[in-house]
Amino acid sequence: MKCECGGRAVYYRRYEGRGWCKSCFVSSIERKFRHTVSKNRLIQKGDRIAVAVSGGKDSLSMLHLLSGIRGFDMVAFSIDEGIGGYRPKGIGCAAELARGLGIEHHVYSYKKELGFEIDALQDILGQVKHCTYCGVFRRYLLNMKARELGASKLAVGHNLDDEAQSIMMNFVRGDSMRFARLGASPGVSANVKFVPRIKPMRDIPEREVAAYAILKGIEFAGDECPHSFDNVRRDMQSLLNDFELKYPGTKQQIVSFYDRLKASLPVPEGSVQECVECGEPSSGRTCKACELLSGIRKRPDQSS
Numbered sequence: 025m026k027c028e029c030g031g032r033a034v035y036y037r038r039y040e041g042r043g044w045c046k047s048c049f050v051s052s053i054e055r056k057f058r059h060t061v062s063k064n065r066l067i068q069k070g071d072r073i074a075v076a077v078s079g080g081k082d083s084l085s086m087l088h089l090l091s092g093i094r095g096f097d098m099v100a101f102s103i104d105e106g107i108g109g110y111r112p113k114g115i116g117c118a119a120e121l122a123r124g125l126g127i128e129h130h131v132y133s134y135k136k137e138l139g140f141e142i143d144a145l146q147d148i149l150g151q152v153k154h155c156t157y158c159g160v161f162r163r164y165l166l167n168m169k170a171r172e173l174g175a176s177k178l179a180v181g182h183n184l185d186d187e188a189q190s191i192m193m194n195f196v197r198g199d200s201m202r203f204a205r206l207g208a209s210p211g212v213s214a215n216v217k218f219v220p221r222i223k224p225m226r227d228i229p230e231r232e233v234a235a236y237a238i239l240k241g242i243e244f245a246g247d248e249c250p251h252s253f254d255n256v257r258r259d260m261q262s263l264l265n266d267f268e269l270k271y272p273g274t275k276q277q278i279v280s281f282y283d284r285l286k287a288s289l290p291v292p293e294g295s296v297q298e299c300v301e302c303g304e305p306s307s308g309r310t311c312k313a314c315e316l317l318s319g320i321r322k323r324p325d326q327s328s
């Protein structure tokens with residue numbers, strides 16, 4: 025198969041019905057990335073962007089792509105949830121790439137910041153859905169650490185598949201508040217402790233991010249989290265993948281339909297206050313992280 029330029033195709037986009045050679049494919053991804061950034065005004069001159077890097081293909085490709093844009097300052101950081109045999113490899117890849125690009129990189133662990141590792145939750149709480157806890161604590165630490173690093177924005181590596189999944193998950197749950205807060209720049213709060221998030225990868229399909237990382241020689245951790253089996257997102261992912269196979273372009277249509285719809289959605293209301301326990305931004309008196317933490321710390325062997 026040939027690319028439109030006449031070169032040998034290395035990637036076939038089913039939703040376009042055409043092949044791409046390495047050089048045209050890489051350029052198309054870089055164009056798409058810059059387009060998302062400029063269309064949504066994700067980065068302004070003088071911004072300091074904290075880039076959350078897990079060590080997977082999405083966050084590392086994002087770090088690489090961001091490093092090609094000028095006019096702002098950047099710092100990378102990773103959260104180590106304490107998932108043996110999974111996260112350490114990713115953090116190693118993140119540190120390596122950041123070093124190669126000359127970008128400062130920090131690592132923060134649940135163990136040090138919260139006092140336990142995700143792997144230990146089963147022993148502490150018995151039967152537990154790890155992702156429910158892990159997701160809340162990650163969001164909590166991402167915001168806190170981005171702020172401590174002096175960032176004006178927090179960049180996360182959500183790709184098009186993640187975004188389509190989030191849209192559909194909030195839709196089926198009927199969570200209109202969260203539904204209205206999705207998008208490339210879903211910053212919601214006037215609270216100074218809240219660092220607005222940006223998602224510069226959200227127009228690039230997951231498969232294409234993987235192909236980009238491989239073609240650019242970006243070393244990333246491809247393993248799956250051992251706790252991901254009890255994850256609702258995973259079910260939605262498999263449902264959308266089936267649809268995409270049968271009806272190419274489904275994920276893009278979901279995201280672009282959402283973007284058109286968002287313009288007419290009411291701006292989500294709800295004041296953001298500071299948690300009475302930890303002082304972090306919260307929609308209630310106590311933030312979700314402190315709520316979950318109090319349940320964990322009440323366990324006898326966690327009292328120290």
Ligand code: SF4
Pocket residue numbers: 105107142154155156158159249250251252255
């Ligand atoms: Fe955490 Fe669940 Fe993601 Fe694993 S799959 S890193 S437990 S949120």
Ligand code: ZN
Pocket residue numbers: 299300301302303304306310311312313314315
């Ligand atoms: Zn709190």
